[in-house]
Amino acid sequence: MAFAARSRFAEGRVIVGCLPAFAIMAAVGTLVGGKRGWRIACSGCIALCVMAAYLLLALCVDAAYLAGVYGSFGKAAASFAIVTGLLVIELVGLVPALQLKWLRSRAGRRAFGMLG
């Protein structure tokens, strides 16, 4: 994803690059297991949720900007930005949010060997 969606701005490249990095972090935590693994996995999932929230905010701002400054073309581009936002919820935010919910549940803690 980081290679396919290239931004010419450093900020964009960092944000897109962070997404797989945090996902890998959550995966490594899950593989490692134990209390340390649980913390790493939780950190990765929280970071992904934060990134999803940031991306949603940025895309909403972009949609407003595009709709405001570029006439009918801008309105079409704004629709694209909104669709991208919906995809961000699905592709970036949903799995880490559910994973985080599970990690914080008794079942999740037990799976990581943190209960008993």
Added chain:
Amino acid sequence: MKRRTQLALVWIVPPAIFALATWHVQRHYAMPEPPARLDDAARTEVVRVLRAAIAHADAAPKHLDRALDDRGPLIVTVWRDGARAMRAVGRGDTLGAAVTDAAAQLRAQPPLPAADALASRIEVDLAVARAPLGDDWVFAAFRFPAMSAELADTAPIHPGLDGIGGAGDDAALLAPGELVTEDMIDRQSAVPLLPGLTPGLDRRKLAQVIARPAFRFRTDTFVERPLATRGDGAPIPLVRGAPPAPPVTAENLRTAAENGARYLVAHLGPDGRYVYEHDLASGRRTDPRAGNYSIPRHAGVTYFLAQVYRATGEPWLREPIERAASNLEHLVEAGPCKRTIDGEPAACVYDPRLDREGASLGSSALTVVALVEYERATQDARYRPLAEELTRWILWMQRDDGSFTHVYDVEHGAKKDGVTMLYFSGEAALALARMYELTHDARYAHAAERALDWNIAWYDFFLGGFFYGEEHWTCIAAEAIWPAVDKDAYQDFCDGYGAFLRDQQAGDAHDQEDFAGSYNEASPFGMPPNTPAGSRTEAMISAYLLGVHRKHPDLRIKDQIIRAAAYLLAQQVTPDGDFAAKGGDVDGGMPGSPIDRTVRIDYVQHTGSAMLRAAEILDQSPRP
């Protein structure tokens, strides 16, 4: 069942089903690899026998022993002035037998007048592989509304390469080129849920020729040379109806650009308006005085003619350029936006029949570009006052932040701020840059700089880092204003635009090698339109030259330019490939795409300008 087994099934079974379905569809529908194409000797022999048949003479085929699966068939079309004069479908177990059968059918038809027979050209479509259409039980079994039937009519057909045959040995056949020229394969938005997947098969039209379509077939197609060059070699092998492209040399590119200019001059009316569209399949031409037209495109085309005149000095170009420019001059004189700004006259280009929204910035901007190019080419300053009036109006339309109002409300005599159009800001920036080149008036350079700064800074938002709009005029302007305005940001932007476009440029993928160098504008599943290969190449040439001027040229952009130029050379209508084009004066035209037979004036302009300037790159000549 154990939980672990259930999990394994959940993960393994669905992908396995999809993999099996993919394998089955590929195996069932993929077109078999065709055999090697007929060589020069075989093509020559086939045409010799068929030409004898047109003259109602007998000629037995020699050395045409290649076995034919499914008895061919071999479709023979005799073309005269872009129209089908004769047609035959030969069948046989060998190529020689199929040719003999087709020749017998030609002899049975009424003979052509001797002169027509001599000037006619024989096209041969030999079916060499066949595969099912997409309407059998697999698609029938999995029907999705607005998807299955339409997809079945769209996905399997390779437009321009595949023909369609009906059930039964004597059923009708449509060769790949016939599907194109009869408009049976140009149905847009064929699959409503997949708008990028175009074009689609028009079943309604197809049913008028083939009652029960049964299969699609790939052909080895070739055509006899034009009469003037018939002795120069074997019949010409075609790919998607086009002959092989000439090599990408500066000379060939210049000749192609000049041929484009000839096409446009031949399509310029006495009143200085162009024939806007010419449908090569039907020969239909639009009326220059009525119907569809665009003033920005009229101005852009006139700019291209002046470019060619500047490069070649061909005297036949000058009067048509002046005729087309006079038409613009007339529109300005009759127009409603003449005014005085800071004590000096200003005006815009306005056509009351076309400009319903108001006077557009693009019309005036490209008119300035054309008039400046005329003066650069001729050193004749007759249009300078007009260009200055128009540029004053463009400056008046520029906002404090560098952006422009794109439309002027003629009725109320006010700028119309709510309307934003593609291209216009870049075109205005180029007009200002060109005026600076001509006059060295610092106001123009400053205004061009502010315009370019705004165009580039427009992308300064999160999503803006991931895409580019139609910025070809912006990059042309960025190069045109150098060295008066010399900024890293301009080169970064245009080099980035080059990288963005490179990702969309087609490579030589199997079965569509002829697309190499084109740009897929909207979707990799559609036909590449030819105009973007021109307009984007114009921008890339400027991006590359800007790098050369600033001592950091991006050589990847140079390769990109050459690939696109090769594609354009292959797409242009030439005497070798014009056998199915009606209406006269077609050579030098540029169709809309490899299967769109309409030539619009701006297709020729953008592609011609790209080829002309690409020749400069190949020459490695310094900027004039």
